[in-house]
Amino acid sequence: MAKDYNFSEIEKKWQQYWSEKETYKVVEDSSKPKFYVLDMFPYPSGAGLHVGHPLGYIASDIYSRYKRLKGFNVLHPMGFDAFGLPAEQYAIQTGQHPAKTTEENIARYKQQLNRIGFSYDWSREVRTCDPEYYKWTQWAFLQMFSHWYDKASSKARPIEQLVEIFQESGNLSVDAACGEVEQFSAEQWNEFDQQRKDAVLMQYRIAYIGETAVNWCPKLGTVLANDEVKEGLSIRGGFPVEQKKMKQWQLRVSAYAERLLSDLDSLEWTESLKDMQKNWIGRSQGAEMIFKVMNGTEEYDITIFTTRADTVFGVTFMVLAPESEWVEKLTAPEYKTQVEEYLTMAKRKTERERMAQTKKVTGVFTGSYAVNPITSEKIPVWISEYVLAGYGTGAIMAVPAHDSRDYAFAKQFNLPIIPLIEGCDVSQESFDAKEGIMCNSGFLNGMSVQEAIPAAIEKVEEMGIGKRKVNYRLRDAIFSRQRYWGEPFPIYYKDGRAVAIPFESLPLELPEVDKFLPTEAGEPPLARAKDWQYEGCPIEKSTMPGFAGSSAYYLRYMDPCNTQALVSREKNEYWRSVDLYIGGTEHATGHLIYSRFWNKFLYDIGYVCENEPFKKLVNQGMIQGRSNFVYRIKDTNTFVSYNLKSQYDTTEIHVDVNIVNNDRLDIDAFKNWMPDYQNAEFILEDGEYICGWAVEKMSKSMFNVVNPDNICETYGADTLRLYEMFLGPLEQSKPWDTKGIDGVHRFIKKFWRLFFDGEELAVAERKATPAELKVLHNLIHKIETQIESFSFNTCVSAFMIAVNELTDLKCNCKEILSPIVVLLSPFTPHVSEELWHVLGNEGSVCDAQFPVYEESYTVENSFEYPVSFNGKMRFKISLSKSLSPKEVEQAVLADPNTEKYLAGNIVKKVIVVPSKIINIVM
């Protein structure tokens, strides 16, 4: 049998071996340090994996294998985020149960993943749609339902404790994250009927039903969370989204805003990702101020939020959001028609239209006037779309001189503009910067803006007309979806009250339905289920959103078969939290916020031991497609090569990248590709048809999808793994281009040939030469430092250089080759495993030890150093052999150039800096 590098045979052999021997199964072992490496688990779509998907998985697998070689007990699991819209849409179209298609897709994904040679412990696999898994999603929801957030102790507490407090002292002393509740005493509470008590408690629960403006997507027939909407369109499907007031389940994520923000500092995430979360949380510090407003004889106190309390002397009007509850109360009878007209107009607009018209200023006067609490001046109250109901209090004090939006509004409606900063010119635009010296501002005159802001707040607090206040942009998460394929809520309704289904009855499994569509009455699909009842009462018909199942999956991997708890205390204390999490940035403001929130909640109630779920996070870039084009001359079936196309009137047509090699079209394959092209004619250049190309998203419609199975077929999994890493830095987005893969494939073959001379094993048991040792130790050093910094592309280069050098040295020495096999094994597990055994080793290469780096082998023999005198560079000096710093010093002093520059000065000290510079102090 020829001993050529036969990857298909090798890969099959070892994949079977690993699976039989359960090589990657991991058990808790207190004698070893643990390390938890996690990938963001995939949604198993019908299209299967393309080469972009495994990028992050390959990186995490390399790191896991590396950590194992370093002696860690590595948890590296994989699972499936299996609830979701595509399976449901497919079910609606075909009538196939989503569970079935999901199952099939998962099988396909697993097959594809295993082929690439990942070291997952499949015994720990989780699937979010598995009742044994979603039992714990439902459990967590019930916990949130039965807890409230105590701001005083900054943690979640059981609702029973809240009831006790209410019974004893009402809610006056309670500082909770909650909805709007009136104050009540213990006596009042005790006299409330059950319904009233329920309504009050609902305002405090962490999972609660609340009526708010939500993102309603009519086309999908469901509500969506903020992070599921972008530019007024749904992320899934791209359908328009409108604002609608609805009663929905929500999670009180906003209660955790401050902790979610401040704990970012403790995480090893990229700054850009932290910035994204910071922006999303959107902390802003300012003050609330009360304005008295008169509508006829009625007087109201309206609270506004501002970050610029210092500008209170420049307030010339007030503005309410159209959705504000004050609108009705403050509209004077004679303005009623106009106001209503305006409100209808504003309501009719979709979110998208609103955004498109941000420049257009609209508004209407209410007919009421407010009183500036500091100046006692009377100012008009307006309504405008530019004020948002969901932020702050839905009402603002307008300072046109120093806020560009207020400025535009004032110009439009001819309202006064009073400048408050010395020397600023507000004739053309507002002066928004927080700098300068205050004027026209009473007691603030002469202060800088930075001094005036706190001074103004202090004054406001002193007068009792407001207080210091921090506002967040982060909203509570809408948690219901009017869909079928998601976790059912463990909630039923008794006499209209929401009641928890007890934990013993979980999991509450998804019922069968005849169709996966909403009912004619517009109810969610679960309304179709027969007997969707608990103890004769109706069960909640919405299901949970996609992020529910993915919020705690990393905990379940620690203890996937536990029927008593999400994770046992013991196992949680061993694995603690994820040490390395790899995934895309697209989850920055979704999953990565929700998971942190979920984890903090479980931490508060004592179920997990770490405050943060993901210690270090690396974002892999997206792999885009590289599309190819052919150019058809209009109204013909003739195609003209890329460089000649300017001479004709052509249409650009996508062509399947799999029949293009190095931008040269395989003409026969093209003719067979589609019937239309059977008789195509070509205008060639130099006998070839050159295609155009562009970088686009990888998608079927652009014929640029590259399937990893095909790559494994022609080059092998090791080549695929190596090439994906070689493409460029992990974090960077880059187009996939199969051209170039030959390079890494050649490398593996070259590596193979170090071991075999034709068919004969050519490894010798002899002592390594110094040159060989130097290559080895240089490599160890490089790989170690580069893997630790996730610079896998340079690792691959380092391997190539080393193998080239060993080939030149004709190295056949086991002492060198054996450690190199180990070094390379995280990258190319199959061929490394084979060679490891060829060298006569037992067990798996995974159990080997990472080679130890010895600096003494790698000291340079000849080098050139720049030499500087008193920090001023003068000349360079060449030295041969390895020298100690002392010897370098002598060599420098002996150099004739040194004498030239010394010019009679006495040398005090010669400093040899490792960074290749020698400093001479005179």
Next chain:
RNA sequence: GCUCGGGUGGUGGAAUAGGUAGACACGCAGGACUUAAAAUCCUGUGGGCAGAAAUGCCCGUACGGGUUCGAUUCCCGUCCCGAGCACCA
């Protein structure tokens, strides 16, 4: 508009506590082996100038300045590309 990243050969990309820019690979060109192809190997490959040649010199890391003996790297300004947020008071 605001906040982050980033601009290096024909291509992907190396190199930053400031110290020989372009490692490694692709592509291309030439050559060896072969009836031929595949595979494999060797040589050259940023631009310009001089030379028969070895080689030498000049210019080059988006653009313009600055600091420095020395800048792809640090600072200021400009342009371009990408990502995120976007009437957040």
